[in-house]
Amino acid sequence: MALVDRARLIFEGFKNLPISKKLAFGAVLVLVVAFIITMLIWLQKQDYQVLYSNLSAEDAGNVINKLKEKKIPYQVKDNTIYVPSNKVHELRLELAAQGIPSGGVGFEIFDKSQIGLTEFSQRVNYIRALQGELARTIKQIQAVDQARVHIAIPEKTIFAEKEEYPTASVVLKLKPGRSLTNEQVASIVHLVSSSVEGLSPKNVTVIDQYGNLLTAPKDLKEFVDASQIEYKKSVEKAYEKNIQSMLENIVGKGKAIVRVSADIDFSKVEKLEERFDPDIVAIKSEQRLQEKTTTPQPGGIPGVLSNLPGQPQSGQLQIGQSQRQQENIHYEVSKTISKILQSAGQIKRVSVAVLVDGIYKEEKGKKIYTPRSDEEIKKYTELVQAAIGYNKERGDQVIVQSIPFEVIPEEKPPVDYIGILKTLLKYIVPLIIAVLLILFVIKPLIELLKRPAPERVRKEIVISEELPPPPKKDLKEEIKDIVRANPKKAVSILREWMAE
Numbered sequence: 001m002a003l004v005d006r007a008r009l010i011f012e013g014f015k016n017l018p019i020s021k022k023l024a025f026g027a028v029l030v031l032v033v034a035f036i037i038t039m040l041i042w043l044q045k046q047d048y049q050v051l052y053s054n055l056s057a058e059d060a061g062n063v064i065n066k067l068k069e070k071k072i073p074y075q076v077k078d079n080t081i082y083v084p085s086n087k088v089h090e091l092r093l094e095l096a097a098q099g100i101p102s103g104g105v106g107f108e109i110f111d112k113s114q115i116g117l118t119e120f121s122q123r124v125n126y127i128r129a130l131q132g133e134l135a136r137t138i139k140q141i142q143a144v145d146q147a148r149v150h151i152a153i154p155e156k157t158i159f160a161e162k163e164e165y166p167t168a169s170v171v172l173k174l175k176p177g178r179s180l181t182n183e184q185v186a187s188i189v190h191l192v193s194s195s196v197e198g199l200s201p202k203n204v205t206v207i208d209q210y211g212n213l214l215t216a217p218k219d220l221k222e223f224v225d226a227s228q229i230e231y232k233k234s235v236e237k238a239y240e241k242n243i244q245s246m247l248e249n250i251v252g253k254g255k256a257i258v259r260v261s262a263d264i265d266f267s268k269v270e271k272l273e274e275r276f277d278p279d280i281v282a283i284k285s286e287q288r289l290q291e292k293t294t295t296p297q298p299g300g301i302p303g304v305l306s307n308l309p310g311q312p313q314s315g316q317l318q319i320g321q322s323q324r325q326q327e328n329i330h331y332e333v334s335k336t337i338s339k340i341l342q343s344a345g346q347i348k349r350v351s352v353a354v355l356v357d358g359i360y361k362e363e364k365g366k367k368i369y370t371p372r373s374d375e376e377i378k379k380y381t382e383l384v385q386a387a388i389g390y391n392k393e394r395g396d397q398v399i400v401q402s403i404p405f406e407v408i409p410e411e412k413p414p415v416d417y418i419g420i421l422k423t424l425l426k427y428i429v430p431l432i433i434a435v436l437l438i439l440f441v442i443k444p445l446i447e448l449l450k451r452p453a454p455e456r457v458r459k460e461i462v463i464s465e466e467l468p469p470p471p472k473k474d475l476k477e478e479i480k481d482i483v484r485a486n487p488k489k490a491v492s493i494l495r496e497w498m499a500e
Contacts, residue, residue, distance in 0.1 A: 048075055048082040051091060052101060055079070059101035066095060127151055134195055138170065138188055143178035147171070151196055166199040168192050173209045182227075185214045228266050231345060236260045243352065243387050247380065255357040255405065260388075263349040275336045291324035350388050351397045356380060357405040372402035 051074070052063060063081055067074045072091070075082040083091060095101070117125075131149040138147040148171040154164040170188060174180070180188075185206055193201045206214040239260040247256035358371040372380075381400045390396050483490040 047085040049085040049088050051081045051083045051088055053080040055081070055101050062100050063095065066098070066100065067091075127153060130195065134170075134192055137191065138172070141180075141184060141188075143174055143180055143184070144172055145175045146173040149192065151192075151199075153196070165203060166196050167203045168196060168199060168205070170204070170206045171209070172206065172214070180208075180214060189215060228264075232262060232264050235262045235264065235347070239350070239352070239388060243354065243384055246383060246387060247354065247356065250380075251356055257355040259353045261351045262347055263351075265346045265348045273336075273338045275338075285329075287326075287328040289324070289326035349395045349397075350390075352384055352388060352399070354380065354384060354398070354400040356400060356402045358402050360406065367406070369404045369406075371404075377402060 052060075055063065060076075060079070060081065064074065064076070067081075067083065072083060072087060131151055134149040134151075135147040138144055138149070149168065150171075151166065151168045153166045156163075170192060172180070172188075188206055189201050189204045192204050193199045204215065208214060239262065240258045243260070244256055244258040247258070248254070356372055356377075358369050361368050361370065377400050381398055384390075384398050384400065385396075388396065388398070390398065
């Protein structure tokens with residue numbers, strides 16, 4: 001049978017199918033064609049994988065230029081470069097051999113001699129190289145993913161009063177979940193300041209990718225020193241540890257939660273006190289003066305006899321007296337002068353919050369929670385106050401409460417069988433429909449296409465092969481000629497048609 005006749009046989013068989021089967025066949029044909037097209041597109045599509053990610057703008061530009069030179073297809077999405085998967089490892093090795101990516105420009109910029117550069121250009125290249133080398137060194141720290149260093153070196157001037165000093169800033173991108181200690185930040189500051197002539201550590205600023213300042217602030221009055229925060233935390237942790245261990249020995253392990261907040265005064269105070277005690281009187285100074293004077297006067301009885309020699313002289317001395325006494329005493333109240341130097345880190349106030357688990361009892365297979373009594377809460381409060389050195393005058397506060405730590409399961413609600421049935425039907429019905437569609441539509445259609453053509457159609461083709469090609473006539477005349485030539489076959493065909 002010729003190929004044209006076979007095609008005609010298939011076409012006639014399809015034409016005699018019911019309309020529903022024709023539509024099903026068309027739907028299956030569309031699905032098959034769509035599947036074939038999808039597979040062809042998927043097979044022709046190249047699988048791209050990450051070559052490099054999170055590169056600097058300079059390194060990304062160098063990588064892309066190399067890919068263009070090699071005419072290798074690439075894709076760039078969200079600062080990530082993708083290449084065909086079969087070329088990833090080869091490209092990485094090849095680019096690494098050429099020093100790409102370099103993580104920034106380093107002193108290799110001076111490997112190539114550049115004639116004709118001005119002094120300014122040479123200075124800019126030196127700063128770029130120094131920044132790149134510092135960034136590479138800082139990236140060696142395990143917690144650092146990427147680093148950028150910016151250095152500002154002012155031009156030297158002959159005027160000392162106008163002289164400016166270099167400054168530097170370091171931007172770090174830390175790895176997820178990692179952080180830098182104060183010692184590591186200090187080492188980065190020391191590294192940068194030691195690498196630039198005239199750069200003081202106080203002029204180096206270090207920040208992370210979130211904008212957090214990692215270096216110590218220049219003005220301690222505006223910012224709190226990190227060491228003070230650590231000291232505050234250590235004091236609070238010490239209180240919490242002591243109180244919790246004490247309570248757990250009473251209520252049980254894991255039955256108490258303690259949180260402490262300490263208000264600490266980090267200011268240094270120097271006092272000069274002068275006190276007077278009016279009850280104590282002391283002699284400050286005392287002055288005494290005493291005088292006494294006696295002067296003798298000659299004399300006798302007036303007349304001749306008293307002037308003659310050998311006569312007694314009566315009242316020979318006449319005494320003159322002079323006496324003076326002065327006394328000055330100064331008293332002063334007792335005074336005490338003391339100089340007091342109060343060190344930083346004094347505790348101003350302590351606040352404690354304590355949660356204590358209650359008591360659980362089993363009744364009829366259920367756990368029943370009972371909170372701690374008021375007497376127990378009062379006892380725990382007094383113990384905590386004694387542990388922190390409670391001082392009401394400075395505003396200390398202690399709060400103790402009893403709450404359940406365990407979650408007591410509630411009674412299970414009745415099973416909603418109707419809801420479960422609706423949920424199952426929601427997923428089972430589409431699955432049943434899909435199975436029925438496969439069993440009663442797609443599978444019969446495939447079986448139908450596998451069947452041989454109807455005997456009637458094949459017999460018509462055989463009759464047409466046996467008859468000589470008639471001249472072009474009217475269709476009715478042609479049928480009449482076929483029936484006259486083969487009346488028996490014509491009758492058998494009519495019988496088959498009637499039977500069908």
